[in-house]
Each structure stands twice: as C-alpha cells, then as structure tokens.
Amino acid sequence: MEIKLGNKLIGSNHKTYFIADIAANHDGDIERAKKLILLAKEAGADAAKFQHFETKSFASEKGFKGLGGKFSHQSKWKKAVFDVYQDAEVPEDWTAVLKNYCDFLGIDFFSTPYGLNIVDHLNPYVPAFKIGSGDINFPQILKKVSITGKPVLISTGASTIEEVRFALKEIKKYNKEIVLFQCNTNYTGSEDNFKYIHLNVLKKYQKEFPEVILGLSDHTQGDITVLGAVALGARVIEKHFTDDTKREGPDHPFSLDPPSWKKMVQRVRILEKSLGNENKKIEKNEIETVILQRRCIRAKKNILEGSLVKEEDIEFQRPAPAGSLSPKHSPEIVGKRALRDISKEDVLNWENIQK
Structure with a gap:
C-alpha cells in the first residue's frame, strides 16, 4: 500500500514523511507563521500543518464555562479556553499566502479543517486532509473530507478500537x-505520558487494517516515541x-x-x-568475520x-578459513583415516582426511 502526499510516495517501502504541526504556534502573526514554515523546511519537515477553524462555530463559550474549570492541558492556559481558541485561528485570507509560501520553499501545505465549510475552503490548497482525534466520532466531516478524493x-487519540473501526468504515x-x-491527546508534556502512548497499538492496526498506512501523532517530549513508532511500521x-518552547501559548x-x-x-x-529488509543472509560487511x-x-x-581420528584428537577453534570443516562435521571426521601427517592446531578437511 502506498499513497502520494504532494510529490512524495508514502508507504512501508518509502522514507518516513514528517509533518510539522505549527498549529497555534503562529501566535496570530502571519509573518511568524511563514518564519515557522521556513524553519520547518530547513529542519527536514516534509509538510507544514496548520489548523483552520472558526471558534464561534466549533466551540461553545457557554459550554466551556459550564464545565466549571479547565482540565488536562487546558488547566495551564492563562486565558479562557474560548479566548485561546480565538487567538489560534488562521484567518481564511492567510490560506493562499501560506500555501504559496510553502510552494516557494518546496514543502507541502496541510491544515486540519474544524468545520464542514472549511473543507470546501481548504480543498484547493491541500494535497490531503488531516482529521484530529476529537472528530473521530463526527461522521459528517469524515464524509466531507473523504468525498474530495x-x-x-x-x-485516534482518546478513542476506543470500536470508534476507530467506525471512523474507518465511514471513510x-x-x-x-x-x-x-x-x-494520545494529553498535551501536558509530562514524562508520565510515555506509559500511555501504547505504540504497540500500531501492531493492532497493522493486523486489523492492513490496507492503511500507519502513522504517529505525538505530543511527548523528544523523539523516543517517534523512533519506536517507525520501528513498528509508522511512515x-x-x-x-515551534522556534521556542518557552514562548507563551498553548502548543x-x-x-x-528546529535543532530537536x-x-x-x-x-x-x-x-x-538499520531496519533494512526481512532477508536474513550474510552481509558483505561481515563476510570476513565469518572466518x-x-x-x-x-x-x-x-x-x-594412516591413523584413525578419535574424538580426543580434535577440538573446535577460531578462525575458520575457507575449506575448513565446521564442528557439525565432527561425526563424519571421527573414525576416518588421516591421509597425511597433521600437525597440532592444523585444520582438518577433506584434503587431509579420508571421506
């Protein structure tokens, strides 16, 4: 299975594709957004991703206030949740500018649509659609992005396997x-989060959904989970x-x-x-070590x-030059006649031992 994202093929036999999720890290400044795109490209990202939404249509201010507090990663936000969302919006008139800048730099432009109408807005600009974990049970948007072709x-963060099956069935x-x-959708950055990542879920996905390509959307510190995911088949x-993890902002x-x-x-x-392929053979860089x-x-x-070789006449030692006999041949050697004098530590082979 392989698909094309931008100009690159993605699949098990291709290089891993990296999406730099700039998300809210533009901090409301289009020039800053462009700066992050450039830095992402220079750091080796294949795509720069944003998130398009209109806060008033995708989140309820009354609803969040009604929760009586802020939870999970939102508990660290200094502003009200609704206000943070508004600050993170990507205005529609940014889209073409960001897309054109990505094209200029040679990096793919992505965005997650958090609204049915936004799918229509983004469709001319993106090579694919990314759906966030929170919309896994939103069949309307799953259909909307799927029918674009x-x-x-x-x-699939914060979801059950039944919900994953449902979403894939819809798509x-x-x-x-x-x-x-x-x-995993806990964005606190806590080291405790590593025990909740469950990279082995990728094995489950590979078995149950062999027709899809695997990926990891990661919010842990560093790259250890990324390395594990790639080893398990994520591509x-x-x-x-961001350019500075100490900046004020949710993401x-x-x-x-960039250095990380x-x-x-x-x-x-x-x-x-290092992963290589499944063929087990003696590699060219280790041929000499066989000897x-x-x-x-x-x-x-x-x-x-003329004497008969006895068990006590032989031993098994390194090295093993070409033409020597491995220990597995010892039953064939014992009881056979020496064809000439053999000195201590000399190799026994079919030139000096009777077959």
Missing part, C-alpha cells in the same frame, strides 16, 4: 487512501513545531524546536537504514598419516 489522515465508503495515526510522523511547551526536529529526522533516517569468529575442526595434537 484526497488522502485522509486521521488521529472507506468514499475513500481508500488512509493514514491511521496512533495518538508518517506528526509533531508540533509551544510540547513542541519540538532536525535531530529527530536524522535519527529516523539512520533507523530506516574470524566461527570455529572449525583443528587437530588437538599431532595426528600421524
């Missing part, structure tokens, strides 16, 4: 090009991106900065080389020509 990337009615992300990685604290992002990409590229590290049958003492 563009690949659908969907995160597959109209679209077969899917990237399925394992995800699309999404992480938040900065758990984002990667670049290091992550470099480490994944090394990992990809150096393997044992062969050698004379434990001098063996006279």
Whole structure:
C-alpha cells in the first residue's frame, strides 16, 4: 500500500514523511507563521500543518464555562479556553499566502479543517486532509473530507478500537487512501505520558487494517516515541513545531524546536537504514568475520598419516578459513583415516582426511 502526499510516495517501502504541526504556534502573526514554515523546511519537515477553524462555530463559550474549570492541558492556559481558541485561528485570507509560501520553499501545505465549510475552503490548497482525534466520532466531516478524493489522515487519540473501526468504515465508503495515526491527546508534556502512548497499538492496526498506512501523532517530549513508532511500521510522523518552547501559548511547551526536529529526522533516517529488509543472509560487511569468529575442526595434537581420528584428537577453534570443516562435521571426521601427517592446531578437511 502506498499513497502520494504532494510529490512524495508514502508507504512501508518509502522514507518516513514528517509533518510539522505549527498549529497555534503562529501566535496570530502571519509573518511568524511563514518564519515557522521556513524553519520547518530547513529542519527536514516534509509538510507544514496548520489548523483552520472558526471558534464561534466549533466551540461553545457557554459550554466551556459550564464545565466549571479547565482540565488536562487546558488547566495551564492563562486565558479562557474560548479566548485561546480565538487567538489560534488562521484567518481564511492567510490560506493562499501560506500555501504559496510553502510552494516557494518546496514543502507541502496541510491544515486540519474544524468545520464542514472549511473543507470546501481548504480543498484547493491541500494535497490531503488531516482529521484530529476529537472528530473521530463526527461522521459528517469524515464524509466531507473523504468525498474530495484526497488522502485522509486521521488521529485516534482518546478513542476506543470500536470508534476507530467506525471512523474507518465511514471513510472507506468514499475513500481508500488512509493514514491511521496512533495518538494520545494529553498535551501536558509530562514524562508520565510515555506509559500511555501504547505504540504497540500500531501492531493492532497493522493486523486489523492492513490496507492503511500507519502513522504517529505525538505530543511527548523528544523523539523516543517517534523512533519506536517507525520501528513498528509508522511512515508518517506528526509533531508540533515551534522556534521556542518557552514562548507563551498553548502548543509551544510540547513542541519540538528546529535543532530537536532536525535531530529527530536524522535519527529516523539512520533507523530506516538499520531496519533494512526481512532477508536474513550474510552481509558483505561481515563476510570476513565469518572466518574470524566461527570455529572449525583443528587437530588437538599431532595426528600421524594412516591413523584413525578419535574424538580426543580434535577440538573446535577460531578462525575458520575457507575449506575448513565446521564442528557439525565432527561425526563424519571421527573414525576416518588421516591421509597425511597433521600437525597440532592444523585444520582438518577433506584434503587431509579420508571421506
């Protein structure tokens, strides 16, 4: 299975595709948004992603106030939840500007639509649609993005396997090009979160949904979970991106900065080389070590020509040069006649032992 995102093929036999989720880290400034796109490109990202929404239509101010407090990662926000959302909006007139700048730099432009009308707005600009975990049970938007015919990337944080099945069933009615992300939606950046990531869910997804491409949408510190996910088959990685994790804002604290992002990409590229393929064979860089590290049958003492070789006459030692016999041949050697004198520690083979 492979799909095309922008100009790149994505799949198990291709390099990992990296999405830098700028999200709210533009801080309401389009020039800052463009700066982050440039930094993401320079750090090795394949795509820069934003989030398009109109706060008044996607969130209820009364509803959040009615919760009686702020919870999870939102508890650290200094402003009201509704106000933070409003500050994070990407105005529609930014879209073409950001898309054109991405094209100029050679990086794909993505955005998550948090509204049915926003799908229509984004469709001319994006190569695929990313659906956030919170909309996994929102069939209306799943259908809306699926019928565009563009690949659908969907995160599965804070969801059950039944909900994942439901979402995929809805998408597959109209679209077969899917990237399925394992995800945890706790954005606090706590080290305690690592025990909730459950990368092994990727194994479950691979078995149950072999027709999709696996991904990881990650909000933990560093890149350790990314490396684990790639080792388990993920080929699309999404992480938040900023230039300064100390900046004020909802997404900065758990984002990667340019040096960390670049290091992550470099480490994944090394990992990809290390993963290799499933063919088990002696590699060209270890051929010489076959001689150096393997044992062969050698004379434990001098063996006279014409004598029968006994168990106590042989031992198994390194190295094992070409033409020597491995220990597995010892039953064939014992009881056979020496064709010539064999000195102690000499190799026994079919040139000096009778077959």
